[in-house]
Amino acid sequence: MKKTKKRIAILGSTGSIGQNTLAVVRDFKDRFEVVALAAGQNIGLLAEQVKEFQPEVVAVATETKANGLAKLLETGQTQILPGDYGYEQVASIEKADLVVSAITGIAGLKPTLTALKNGKTLALANKESMVVAGALIREKAARTGSQIIPVDSEHSGIFQCLLGQEKRFVKRVYLTASGGPFLRAPLSELDTMSLEKALQHPRWKMGRKVTIDSATLINKGLELIEARWLFNLEPDQLGVLVHPQSIVHALIEFVDGSVLAQLSQTDMKIPIQFALTFPERWEAICPPLDLAQVGNLEFLQVDTNRFPLFGLAKKTLEAGLSFPVVLNAANEVAVEAFLEEKIDFGKIYQVVEHCVKNHQSRVLNSLEEIIAVDQETRNWARQYLGLKGK
Ligand SMILES: NC(=O)c1ccc[n+]([C@@H]2O[C@H](COP(=O)([O-])OP(=O)(O)OC[C@H]3O[C@@H](n4cnc5c(N)ncnc54)[C@H](OP(=O)(O)O)[C@@H]3O)[C@@H](O)[C@H]2O)c1
Structure with missing residues (x-):
């Protein structure tokens, strides 16, 4: 009997996650069909993707x-749509069984919510959506019965370790962090690290924004907030271990003292493939993990002196309310400015701290309220950095 193909829509197809998703689809051409793609500016690459898929x-x-x-x-042959309307159409296209959410930053929030509103299974890479609107996303998914399958390697690891387990037996959940390019750099040089050095991630090849987030380690703080909402965990159940080899992605400690861990090669195609094929597992094209070759697996505490943005993000996780929105918005403005070489590396922490410290927290009940706090924070951050508004 001929198998029906799984039909996929990809938000952010020209990015690192988007391209890796299409690489997985390419490996299983007879089992996947791409029905919709969304990108930002890179129409050259998008044109190639359209011709192929x-x-x-x-x-x-x-x-x-x-x-x-x-x-x-x-x-x-392909309908081309611009702007927000286009993204909404891609996120809600009737033919898609699964939507991959891989636009960077808060720009991915509205299409993510649209996919859930339309009952799509969501493969979620866009962590910023969960950070700023975790409660809203959970509520939307619960209302339509949409399933959210994490793409981030650590969250995929948690998801896989929790399969078949009862949540009441979970004591603590650990995400691992490679430590990025500055794990062992001299502390005195951190504030003025160049863009080129910050973009040299030792383990993962990713988009520019998430690579800088990994250099400051705010990425791991954002991932803690993402995990809190994805798995409905309390902040004190969540921890991070620095693990420079990036082979173990997540660990779950159960009440009886047992710890389950998920391991794999450092290759985003593995969690992406899992998200696309779940609940099945298909034979991977990547080479097998050879632990004897890896040799040592190290685990260290996070040094918040070296990575103050991680410490700030952790406090934000505990404080909740509107703080994560402020953390994310200020960070997006600062990282963009750093990528454009308008500010020093050390300024990223300063502006995020300034915005979080001066924020009057509040309960956010709607998307409109979230966007208002996001906009207000972006204005402050730009003002603090002396940047012109957008
Ligand atoms: N890369 C990884 O390994 C990795 C791992 C875990 C989680 N994530 C998360 O996955 C998301 C994507 O990361 P990435 O590394 O793939 O980023 P990326 O390489 O920078 O790609 C981002 C994608 O989003 C599109 N985009 C950016 N801004 C947009 C906007 N305002 N409107 C519409 N489209 C926009 C880009 O389009 P154009 O390039 O065409 O402009 C591109 O397709 C992020 O939230 C990141 O934290 C990534």
């Missing part, structure tokens, strides 16, 4: 980009 619909950031893409494609 022939989705029904694609979305890009603006009308100008949509016209540019139409010129590159010449023939009109």
Whole structure:
């Protein structure tokens, strides 16, 4: 009997996660079909993806980009839609069984919510959505019965370790962190580390924003907040271990003292494939994990003196309310400025701390309220850094 193909829509197809997702799809051409793609600015790469995977619909950031893409494609098999409307169409396309949410930053929030509102199974990479709107996302998914399958390697590890387990027996959950490029750099040099050095992640090849987040280790703080909402855990049940080899991705400690861990090669295609094939497991194309070759597996405490943004993010996790929105918005502004070489590396912490310290926390009940705090924080952060508003 001919098997039906799983139909996939990808938000952020031109990014690191998006391209890895398409690499997995390419490995299983007879079992997946790409029905929709969304990107931001990179219409050259998107055009190649459209030619190869022939989705029904694609979305890009603006009308100008949509016209540019139409010129590159010449023939009109694929519908091209611009802006927010386009992203909403990709996230809700009727034909998709599963939507991959891999746009970077809060820009991914609305399409993520749209996918859930439409009852789609969601493969979630866009951690910022969970950080700023975890409660709202959980509520939306519960209302429509959508399942959220994490893509982030640590959350995929937790998800896999929890399969078949009862949550009441879980004592603590640990995410691992490689420690990034500055784990052993001289402390006195940290504040002025160059962009080039900050982008040299020792283990993972990722997009630029998440790579800088890994250098400051705020990434691990954002992941703690993501895990809190994904798995409905209390802040004091969540911990981080620095593990430079990045082979163990997550560990679950149970009340009886047993610890389960998930291990794999440092390759994002593994958790992506798991999210796409769940509840099944398909034969992977990647080489097997050879632990004898790896040799040592080290685990260390996080040094919050070296990584103050991690400490701040952890406090934000505990404080809850609107603080995570402020943390995320200030960080997005600061990282963008650092990537454009407008500020020093050390300024990222300073501006995020400034915004969190001066924020009057409040309960956020709706998407509109979340976006208002996000915008307000972005304005403060830009003002603090002396940047022009967008
Ligand atoms: N990369 C990893 O290994 C990894 C691991 C775990 C979690 N994540 C998370 O996954 C998400 C994606 O990360 P990534 O590394 O794939 O990022 P990336 O390489 O920078 O790609 C981001 C994608 O989002 C699109 N995009 C960016 N801003 C947009 C906007 N305002 N509107 C519409 N589209 C926009 C980009 O389009 P254009 O390039 O066409 O402009 C691109 O397709 C992030 O939330 C990250 O934290 C990534």
